[in-house]
Amino acid sequence: MLTVETRDELAADLAQAERSREPIAPLTAAHPDIDVVDAYEIQLINIRQRVAEGARVVGHKVGLSSKVMQQMMGVDEPDYGHLLDEMQVFEDVPVKTGKYLYPRVEVEVGFILSDDLPGAECTEDDVLAATEALVPSIELIDTRIKDWQIKICDTIADNASAAGFVLGAARVSPKEVDVQAIDVKLNRNDELIAEGRSDAVLGNPATAVAWLARKVESFGVRLKKGDIVLPGSCTFAVDARAGDEFVAEFAGLGAVRLSFE
Secondary structure, eight states: OOOOOHHHHHHHHHHHHHTTOOOOOOOOHTTTTHHHHHHHEEEHHHHHHHHTTTOEEEEEEEOOOOOHHHHHHHHSSEEEEEEEEEGGOOSSSSSSSGGGGSOOEEEEEEEEESSSSSSSOOOHHHHTTTEEEEEEEEEEEEEEEEGGGOOOHHHTTTTTGEEEEEESSBBBBBBBBTTTTTTTEEEETTTEEEEEGOOOOOTTTTHHHHHHHHHHTTTOOOTTTOOEEEEEOOOEEEEETOOOOEEETTTTTEEEEEOOO
16 A cells, blocks of 8 residues: 555656656556555545546446456456546547657447436446447547556556547437347458457456546546447457557447548
8 A cells, every 4th residue: 555645656656657648667666565455545546636636437447357457457347547538639630649658549338327326236237227339439548657567556547548439420229239249340450350249348348437437436436428438349459659540440330530641
């Protein structure tokens, strides 16, 4: 467990790394005693600061939602980060690659909530009942830690590596598709580079959303009507470079594109 002063210092280091686009060494290297509670508190310090500066929380993202990634990180549950309005990017506006350190893209079945979710007792059925629409999405992830040399507490403290997100135009009721069986293809510059299915996310992306609702309640947070939730990637993360154009196609859900300059 870290002191309050150390948490504040590490939060400031991460914030400065994002502003300057100069990565820092892993927090876990200098502070091997850091734990998950420390990491979430560091994340919240920076989120509160950005909200105080005018940003608005519009939802949350789930990370480490595949068993493979959890095994790589040596954990047995996902992690989460905050989505801010200023993180949203758009299909028709190329992203400036130079704004990020090590940008990557992930393909996700997004959830838009029509009602608040319960907290500690939230189930997959609660999630589907409270979902206004599923939406094709691409999450832009990044790390403020040098060369992606991260452990679980590094990525949690760093807002679960969140950096941006884009939503496609389609809005589909979860009653109209099998949420667990949405096939996904990711193309980069017209070349197929990844394929996956929505059940790569904990067997069911609604499971990831329910986990998130239960988890954030312990930090005094609830998932509310209008929130966007990105439950985790259907494929592996792909590096993004200037000149790349990504198109993700979701069976029964439409497509979403994201380009970089």
